[in-house]
Amino acid sequence: MAYDLEEQEQLADLKAFWNKYGNVLTWVLIIALASFAGYNFWKSHQSSQAADASVLYEDLNKSLTDKDNVKVQRIAADIESKFGSTAYGPMAALVAAKAAFDANDLKTAKTQLQWAIEHGNDEYKAIARLRLAGILLDEKAYDEGLKVLAAESPAQFAGSVADRKGDILVAQNKLADARTAYLAALTAMDERSPGRKLVEVKLESIGGTVPAVTVKPAA
Structure with a gap:
């Protein structure tokens, strides 16, 4: 079927556009499809x-x-x-x-x-640092243990990190610093934390005073 003049002009414009951008669009499509396929393969591979x-x-x-x-x-x-x-x-x-x-x-x-x-990840790193610091404490590598604990950890590990730091400082006979560390541990720990009582005992054993627990009013 013959094209009228307007259709011929539109067809010519389309051909010109395709000649100029066709390869680019084709490669964009290929890359998009490849990325999608790659993502699906990665998910399948990860699952496997x-x-x-x-x-x-x-x-x-x-x-x-x-x-x-x-x-x-x-x-x-x-x-x-x-x-x-x-x-x-x-x-x-x-x-x-x-x-x-x-x-x-x-x-x-x-x-x-x-x-x-x-x-x-951050959680596993924090657990590993705590355990590594414990081994270094046993080996009397105190400065190295404190260095391991100095790395940033998620907030939920703050109490455990301060507690372990206090243990190392006690071993170094730095009792004032140890009391500060144990107090920081108690501040960071939940009042119902199973490890809280042990920290209180350690704090009192080096002359520290356990802070009074503030009872929160019922909502």
Whole structure:
């Protein structure tokens, strides 16, 4: 069917536009589709990874229960190398650190905790730092322990961090500083926290005074 003059002009404009921008639009479409496909593949891959990692993690916990530190470390290394980008990575590192600590293998315990600090989210990092500081306290590496605790942690760990800091300061015989740390721990802790009573005992044992608990009026 023949085109009239106006249709011919529109067709010519369309051809000119396509000749100028057609390749660009095609590549934009290809990139968009590739990104979408890649995202779907990534989600599928992540789901598959999590499923595979969970099986290994179950074996890891079983080995921990069996007190088989060698097997725990082997499985943890496998999880960290293959699934380190998932939450199972730092979780495995924390379990492996506990197994190594229980086996008196402090070097491995510290290595696993450091891995969790370097690869975990803020919560896992905070837990790993607290445990690492505890080991350094046992090793009398006091300054190193305080340095580990100096890193920023989520607010919910403030009480535990201050408590552990107080323990290290007591070991250094810096009792005034330790009392300040324990008071900071009590301030940060919930009144119903199970660890609160222990902090109060430690504070009183070095000459500190436990602050009175303010009773909040009923709403």
